[in-house]
Amino acid sequence: MANSSDTSNANGTPGPDVILSGLGIRRSFPVGERSLEILHGVDLELGRGQRVSLMGASGAGKTTLLNILGLLDRPTEGEVWLDGQSAWSLTTQERARLRNASIGFVFQFYHLLAELNALENTLLPAMIALPHVAYRNKREEYETKAVSMLKRFGLGDRLKHRPGQLSGGEQQRVAIARALLLDPPLIIADEPTGNLDSSTGERVLELLFEEQETRRTALLLVTHDHRLAQRCERMVHMEDGLIQADSSHTMPT
């Protein structure tokens, strides 16, 4: 646990260098009359700009932890701090806003909206963030940003295509553009290449790492792929609802 809690203040509040911090997280689900504990007290802290891989066998609790760290699920016990705010002491409204502004999600199955084209899917976080009039005023700004990002991702001639007309790799690139639109300080990627063939997956990953590096965004990457995990500066290994190993190493160039 070399990296945990050494940047925290004495009172348990994470320091300014910490973007995401989970403290003593437990999560149990009711199964019949008893409850089944999936996470047995996980401490995990992510520094700003850090690239961290989260590995573990199926059933180790990765997804549960990810949902909690992504503010989609409430821990039974413990605290989640995101960008200096204790997520579960906020109102649902504030938490939704925090998730909108501070986390970019990249899912295994892309999760684009089928009714929207590539550009509209990319713009979705901004549409959620702003009310009608405010969005209309800033629409051009966001559109320029989204278009240039999609062009950079090689999707310049795919702007008006619906997800159904795009390949898996293209869809995932749109999803990455969507995650990056509001420049969140944290990207959570859940097996982003799990559904892609290896060469496509490789290209998507290149793109994600490249963007992460230039923007100095923190990245929490869940993967089964050991080689992929090697390319992160820090590897966290989970087993049976606990963090078993947390190691930093210098990045291979």
Next chain:
Amino acid sequence: MYRWFLSLRYLRARRTNWIGAAGITVAVAALILILSIMSGFLQESRDHLRGNLGDLIVMPNQDYPLSDGLLPKTDEASLMEIVRANPHVRGASMQMAWYGMLVPDSKSSLLKHPVFGDLSLIHLVGIDVPDEYGASDLRENMKPTEDSSSFQVIPVTDPQRPFDPPPFYRPDGAPKSGIILGAQLAAAWNLHPGDEVELFSLGVDPITRSIEGQGCNRTFVVTGTFRSGENDMDMERVYVDRRALADMLGRTTAWSQILIKLHDYEADKVAAVSTLRSSLAEGRFVHPPSGNDESDYFRTEVRTWEDLRGNLLGAIKNEKSLMGIMLSLVMVVAGFTVFAILSMMVSEKRRDIGILTALGAHPSGVMSLFLMIGCWQAFLGASLGALLGVLGAVHIDAIETSLSNTFGIQIFDRSIYLFDHIPSVVEVTGVALIVLGAVTCTLIFAAFPAWRAARLNPIDALRFE
């Protein structure tokens, strides 16, 4: 912002949404159409039911003594003076009403082969001519009609002297007094001006006030017909000169009721009835109100024409509200359609709801997104339905005609109601209420699926592809 954008996208993407809107359209259009026609019927029927009744009718009850034991007074001149002195009264006419039987002369084939129901009781009304024109619509109803109905009015030769025999009438003996028949009655007996008819009736003994088989009869000559539009009146009523009727019946009191026309019926009816009641009671012509509503029979001595026709008017009003209630069920069915469509959409869009939540949408935002889809359906359906309903109500006649011509059947038989068109009155408040009701109903039905969408756990929604 995403709510507007996505609700429109979802609306366009799913064709079933149009079915929801179409259901609302049908419900709203049907409600507006039917209620407009019912309003039209009500209005038209009011005109027709009124027939030759004036605004108010005074029917003193001569059977009960006043509090001092004497019967109410019957003096014509001072009675009319009291009535005419009332500031609300524009015209008043004294009438004598009685019952009798009418038999045409022998040239009628009907007499040789009477059909059951043809020889029914006739309502005899004795009138004073210039007065009656000022108190009822009789003068209007004696003018020639312009529609294709089988009951055409045959106007009298000189409306100012309607009971004078027509110039071509050549009497066998002494010239007879004239009689004006209801148009339906005249048509049924095939009677025309110049034909002689015999009236039979029973007289009342002026002293014992009882009918003691004192049959009386007199021959009259038909001078013309009237058509009030009120079925019973046109079938059963005849007008003769008041003095001639009193003479035939051998009565000393030559009147039984007074017909009154007000300056402004709708505005003054309540005040006019109560002032007439008190001034007539003061003049000892009617019984003073006892103050007890339950047993106050004498209140009915001064009535509005609506009181007289209350049952029929009430029946049409009842029909209208019943139709409204039944057709509101169509709206509820349309609401169920919206409910089903939105529920389906919420299930189908589980993943999208999860994605939106992950991207920072608040549950209330998700809820309003789906409510908004319901809103669009309600808005589209209600406005299209209002448009169709109003257009349909305005052009119902042309629509019915073209439908009748296309299918070769008569959908609406105008001669039954004596309407030359299908009546329909579009009430703006009614339309507004229906549209408002449709939108509210749809939103209530949309609320449940929208609420379910908002409660959806994003983790479950995102878990599987």
